[in-house]
Amino acid sequence: MIDVSAALKNPGSMFPFSQELALEPTDSMGEELRFEGALLEGEFFGAEETVGIKARLNATVIAHCSRCL
DSSP states (O other): OOOOOHHHHHHTEEEEEEEEEEOOEEETTTTEEEEEEEEEEEEEETTTTEEEEEEEEEEEEEOOOTTTO
């Protein structure tokens, strides 16, 4: 969880963040995809009573190779 209260108290200011995530496996076309090393990095800012977020998620996706099935 990212605490964005500073952005609400300081509208217009940018606040960088970095957060490691544990992502659940998901299904794609009947195959399970797993994720390792997920890292969400970006910045958030306050604008009146709202918070904007600009971020990038990087992770390693693990799946069976289509040639190995």
